[in-house]
Amino acid sequence: xxxxxxxxxxxxxFPLPLxxxxxxxxxxxxxxxxxxxxxxxxxxxxxxPAMFGxxxxxxxxxxxxxxxxxxxxxxxxxxxxxxxxxxxNICAGxxxxxxxxxxPVLSVSHGMGxxxxxxxxxxxxxxxxxxxxxxxxxxxxGTSGGIxxxxxxxxxxxxxxxxxxxxxxEQVILGKTVVRNTDLDQSLAEELLQCSKELNQFETVIGxxxxxxxxxxxxxxxxxxxxxYTEKDKQDYLKKANEAGVCNIEMESSVFAAxxxxxxxxxxxxxxxxxxxxxxxxxxxxxxxxxxxxxxPQILVGSYIKKQLRAKAGRS
Amino acid sequence: xxxxxxxxxxxxxFPLPLxxxxxxxxxxxxxxxxxxxxxxxxxxxxxxPAMFGxxxxxxxxxxxxxxxxxxxxxxxxxxxxxxxxxxxNICAGxxxxxxxxxxPVLSVSHGMGxxxxxxxxxxxxxxxxxxxxxxxxxxxxGTSGGIxxxxxxxxxxxxxxxxxxxxxxEQVILGKTVVRNTDLDQSLAEELLQCSKELNQFETVIGxxxxxxxxxxxxxxxxxxxxxYTEKDKQDYLKKANEAGVCNIEMESSVFAAxxxxxxxxxxxxxxxxxxxxxxxxxxxxxxxxxxxxxxPQILVGSYIKKQLRAKAGRS
Numbered sequence: 087x088x089x090x091x092x093x094x095x096x097x098x099x100f101p102l103p104l105x106x107x108x109x110x111x112x113x114x115x116x117x118x119x120x121x122x123x124x125x126x127x128x129x130x131x132x133x134x135p136a137m138f139g140x141x142x143x144x145x146x147x148x149x150x151x152x153x154x155x156x157x158x159x160x161x162x163x164x165x166x167x168x169x170x171x172x173x174x175n176i177c178a179g180x181x182x183x184x185x186x187x188x189x190p191v192l193s194v195s196h197g198m199g200x201x202x203x204x205x206x207x208x209x210x211x212x213x214x215x216x217x218x219x220x221x222x223x224x225x226x227x228g229t230s231g232g233i234x235x236x237x238x239x240x241x242x243x244x245x246x247x248x249x250x251x252x253x254x255x256e257q258v259i260l261g262k263t264v265v266r267n268t269d270l271d272q273s274l275a276e277e278l279l280q281c282s283k284e285l286n287q288f289e290t291v292i293g294x295x296x297x298x299x300x301x302x303x304x305x306x307x308x309x310x311x312x313x314x315y316t317e318k319d320k321q322d323y324l325k326k327a328n329e330a331g332v333c334n335i336e337m338e339s340s341v342f343a344a345x346x347x348x349x350x351x352x353x354x355x356x357x358x359x360x361x362x363x364x365x366x367x368x369x370x371x372x373x374x375x376x377x378x379x380x381x382x383p384q385i386l387v388g389s390y391i392k393k394q395l396r397a398k399a400g401r402s
Numbered sequence: 403x404x405x406x407x408x409x410x411x412x413x414x415x416f417p418l419p420l421x422x423x424x425x426x427x428x429x430x431x432x433x434x435x436x437x438x439x440x441x442x443x444x445x446x447x448x449x450x451p452a453m454f455g456x457x458x459x460x461x462x463x464x465x466x467x468x469x470x471x472x473x474x475x476x477x478x479x480x481x482x483x484x485x486x487x488x489x490x491n492i493c494a495g496x497x498x499x500x501x502x503x504x505x506p507v508l509s510v511s512h513g514m515g516x517x518x519x520x521x522x523x524x525x526x527x528x529x530x531x532x533x534x535x536x537x538x539x540x541x542x543x544g545t546s547g548g549i550x551x552x553x554x555x556x557x558x559x560x561x562x563x564x565x566x567x568x569x570x571x572e573q574v575i576l577g578k579t580v581v582r583n584t585d586l587d588q589s590l591a592e593e594l595l596q597c598s599k600e601l602n603q604f605e606t607v608i609g610x611x612x613x614x615x616x617x618x619x620x621x622x623x624x625x626x627x628x629x630x631y632t633e634k635d636k637q638d639y640l641k642k643a644n645e646a647g648v649c650n651i652e653m654e655s656s657v658f659a660a661x662x663x664x665x666x667x668x669x670x671x672x673x674x675x676x677x678x679x680x681x682x683x684x685x686x687x688x689x690x691x692x693x694x695x696x697x698x699p700q701i702l703v704g705s706y707i708k709k710q711l712r713a714k715a716g717r718s
Contacts, residue, residue: 111629120625123685151497181467182514198498201515201653205617211627249577259619260631260639261565299615301521303575309436311527312664313427315576323576337517348628369439 104220108350109212120216122209126179129216137176138217142190143391144210144224144351146203147383148338150184150195156227156384157186157193163388164189164395191391196226196338200299203338207345215349223274223352223394226342227383230295230334231305232359233324237371238379240288240386242275243295243355244331246339249304251296251330255340266344268297274354281390288382293333295355297340305335307367324363334359356383420536424666425528436532438525442495445532453492454533458506459707460526460540460667462519463699464654466500466511472543472700473502473509479704480505480711507707512542512654516615519654523661531665539590539668539710543699546611546652547621548675549644553687554695556604556702558591559611559671560647562655565620567612567646571656582660584613590670597706604698609649611671613656621651623683640679650675672699 114120119130127134145160147153154173161167166189176185183206186193194210196203214222232239245253246268255266275292282290302310306320327335339355346353358379360369369376430436435446443450461476463469470489477483482505492501499522502509510526512519530538548555561569562584571582591608598606618626622636643651655671662669674695676685685692 109627111624111626113624113629113633117625117684119684119686121684121686149497181465197513197515197518198521199513199515199517201615201617201620202513202518204615205514208618208626208628215627249574251577257619258565258615260622260635261567299517299520299574301517302524303573304517306576308427308429309433310427310524311425311531311661312524313429317429319576345627368433368435368437370435370437 105350107211107214107219107222108348109215110348114212120212122213124180124182124205125177125185125209125213127177127213134213134217138187138192138213139219140190141187141192141214141217141219142222143394144192144194144214144222145227145387146194146196146206146210146224146342147227148196148198148229152380153184153193153195154186157188157191159384160191160193160388160391161188163392164191190395199337200297200341204341204345207342211345211349211351224346225353225387226338226355226357227387228336228338228355228357229360229380230336230357231361231363232334233328233332233363235291235333235359235362236289237359237361238288238382239359240282240290240382241295241334241357241359242278242290242292243270243339243343243357244272244275244292245269245294246297246343246355247294247330247332248340249296249298251327251332255344257344267347268340268343269347270343270354271352274352278354278356278386278390281393282386285386285389287385290386291333294331295339295357296327296332296335298335298337301337305363309367321364335363356387358382421666423527423530423535423538424664425531426664430528436528438529440496440498440521441493441501441525441529443493443529450529450533454503454508454529455535456506457503457508457530457533457535458538459710460508460510460530460538461543461703462510462512462522462526462540462658463543464512464514464545468696469500469509469511470502473504473507475700476507476509476704476707477504479708480507506711515653516613516657520657520661523658527661527665527667540662541669541703542654542658542671542673543703544652544654544671544673545676545696546650546673547677547679548650549640549648549679551607551649551675551678552605553675553677554604554698555675556598556606556698557611557650557673557675558594558606558608559586559655559659559673560588560591560608561585561610562613562659562671563610563646563648564656565612565614567643567648571660573660583663584656584659585663586659586670587668590668594670594672594702594706597709598702601702601705603701606702607649610647611655611673612643612648612651614651614653617653621679625683637680651679672703674698
């Protein structure tokens with residue numbers, strides 16, 4: 087059963103000509119209070135419209151340290167840094183996720199893997215909805231393994247595909263599998279590629295991203311605790327993936343694409359490749375080199391946000 | 403295709419009469435160095451046998467704060483606390499997982515969901531193997547939603563079942579699905595239950611645990627960003643689960659059981675229920691009550707470890 091995606095028609099959605107953040111859940115209207123447990127936030131305890139109503143860009147990534155470094159970077163880029171103050175973790179009441187904000191930019195960590203990012207996205211979508219945010223763009227900035235690309239290449243995802251190279255995400259609901267579309271916003275991907283051309287600091291490509299449930303056996307690595315296949319089996323699988331347009335492999339893009347599409351968020355996935363999986367499995371580059379690579383999606387997305395805000399200021 | 407589980411016969415395994423920690427990967431022998439990337443540890447950079455060779459008990463749980471509090475608790479229980487020193491995070495070079503050690507007890511966080519715990523377990527199993535550990539018992543101490551149990555009840559898992567109530571874990575390898583057994587050590591479960599009876603501080607039961615890939619739609623919650631089913635659909639599903647012996651629902655037990663079985667680790671899952679899912683979905687108990695509940699698996703497992711170490715000291 088394939089679900090239809092589209093504009094949300096529920097009364098829960100904010101009735102403005104601007105594009106709202108849709109929840110597709112009629113039960114929410116009946117709830118007096120909504121506890122966003124894994125953020126340690128809630129509608130009764132926090133004034134979400136006051137705290138988050140101005141958010142226009144949300145950047146998400148696996149590592150809490152990286153998402154803190156992103157907010158520091160973007161604050162400097164937008165000349166909004168405050169030398170007197172640290173950027174406080176808005177989710178300081180929990181260790182599940184970390185969240186930072188500066189002006190219209192929200193930065194949230196999501197841990198590793200589909201279930202971890204899905205919990206975060208359920209609560210983030212409800213947060214943006216409760217805060218009555220409109221016209222929100224969301225970008226995942228992450229790391230990945232590349233196929234046939236030089237390490238450090240940035241991949242903007244065209245389609246997120248599963249381990250059989252099909253563009254779908256399977257969500258289990260009440261024990262039954264529902265298939266969801268993993269389309270991302272193609273115009274946003276093109277705008278990000280254009281930004282990278284203007285920056286001219288590192289290689290950037292648009293391609294398909296394979297999203298797996300496992301880092302070792304699920305990505306054909308030979309260096310896990312278990313491995314029942316040969317180097318040739320691995321190479322054959324990765325080459326088949328490459329022939330299907332897969333440029334890189336990570337662990338969150340499919341559910342990210344599916345959930346953002348269902349809620350009407352303009353979404354992109356921008357991941358740097360830390361190694362070429364055709365040449366190896368272990369992440370043995372130096373700490374400094376890996377750090378440099380990990381800054382590339384931040385630099386690209388920072389440049390994009392700056393450009394968008396300038397264009398908006400020019401229009402108003 | 404169902405994989406056979408059993409004693410490992412590879413030369414990678416330590417040839418002692420004691421029970422080793424098995425890796426099932428012939429490629430590891432050919433590697434000069436093994437970087438445990440998500441722990442920020444490695445065989446070239448760290449003396450793993452010296453650091454971890456004495457480990458006999460490994461406790462894992464989602465939250466890094468909880469795993470730090472567990473090591474503080476167990477240190478006090480075993481009278482091994484050092485008032486002069488903090489317990490350092492052994493994985494301080496990364497924010498992916500946190501790891502603490504006191505004497506023969508290792509405490510490691512694993513984040514939320516199957517992919518996140520699977521990455522940790524691949525690297526943990528290799529770590530214990532490289533460190534030449536023997537006779538290791540591993541226990542997941544976690545939180546869960548209960549079905550028909552009073553909040554705060556501790557559930558020791560008999561079998562981990564999937565969203566269709568079957569005791570299996572599906573691992574995708576090279577795009578193909580391999581089915582793995584999710585049996586846990588029944589004698590360990592009984593010993594833990596006996597410990598709880600002796601403690602007599604809270605209700606403890608043995609039952610099946612359902613392991614899902616999602617916290618909201620995957621667990622029939624009505625309070626996610628998306629919900630396409632009714633309260634009655636939810637109740638029917640949870641009641642069917644309960645009829646199949648499911649006492650609680652969480653997000654890591656199936657891959658934990660499967661991987662521990664493959665590597666010859668004696669394993670148990672001990673989760674407290676934070677709410678009764680037949681009565682609600684939101685975690686709206688007070689912070690203090692939830693904190694108290696979360697200490698229960700720690701208290702039970704702490705008491706078990708203390709008893710085992712005493713019995714061992716008595717024998718020697």
